[in-house]
Amino acid sequence: MEEETSREKRMLVEVLGEPVALAPSDLYDTKFKRVPLGYKPRDVRSCLDTVADDIERLIEQNRRLRFQVEQLQDQLSEYRRTEESLKNALVSSEKLRSEILNEAKKEGELIIDEARLEAKQIYQQAEQARVEINQEVARLALQKERFKAEFGALLDAHREMLKKDIGTGTDEG
Numbered sequence: 001m002e003e004e005t006s007r008e009k010r011m012l013v014e015v016l017g018e019p020v021a022l023a024p025s026d027l028y029d030t031k032f033k034r035v036p037l038g039y040k041p042r043d044v045r046s047c048l049d050t051v052a053d054d055i056e057r058l059i060e061q062n063r064r065l066r067f068q069v070e071q072l073q074d075q076l077s078e079y080r081r082t083e084e085s086l087k088n089a090l091v092s093s094e095k096l097r098s099e100i101l102n103e104a105k106k107e108g109e110l111i112i113d114e115a116r117l118e119a120k121q122i123y124q125q126a127e128q129a130r131v132e133i134n135q136e137v138a139r140l141a142l143q144k145e146r147f148k149a150e151f152g153a154l155l156d157a158h159r160e161m162l163k164k165d166i167g168t169g170t171d172e173g
Contacts, residue, residue, distance in 0.1 A: 022055070023055075024052040024053075024055045024056045024059070025052075027048045027049070027051055027052035027055070028048070028049070028052050030048055032044055
């Protein structure tokens with residue numbers, strides 16, 4: 001009997017997490033000596049049974065509450081892990097956003113540099129074409145002047161020939 005009570009107290013320590021001075025079985029098994037003019041044994045037994053029932057109920061409630069606390073602590077740990085994962089994901093996404101933004105800026109600058117270079121090349125080609133056209137215009141103007149001079153000289157030569165032909169009176173032709 002003593003060993004059984006001790007086992008029950010150890011079990012209660014496991015369930016409650018702390019030692020108890022009085023277990024429900026202690027109350028159920030308590031025997032009082034009969035004395036004259038004392039309490040009615042039936043009333044004492046009824047009171048002890050009620051107290052033992054309440055203690056059993058409280059022990060069971062305590063056990064359930066401890067179990068709930070453990071579950072809530074497990075959930076809290078899971079929420080903390082999730083929170084940590086979300087923080088890490090947020091930091092990673094922020095870092096990735098920053099890298100993408102920097103890459104986009106670099107790419108934009110590269111496109112602008114390429115466009116400037118292409119514009120410069122187009123300008124140089126246009127300038128070269130303008131110079132070539134001006135040279136061609138100048139060459140053609142010179143050729144025109146040369147043609148005018150040569151044609152004028154030819155006309156003058158023919159005019160002179162006509163004057164000589166008219167002045168000599170010969171008609172060849």
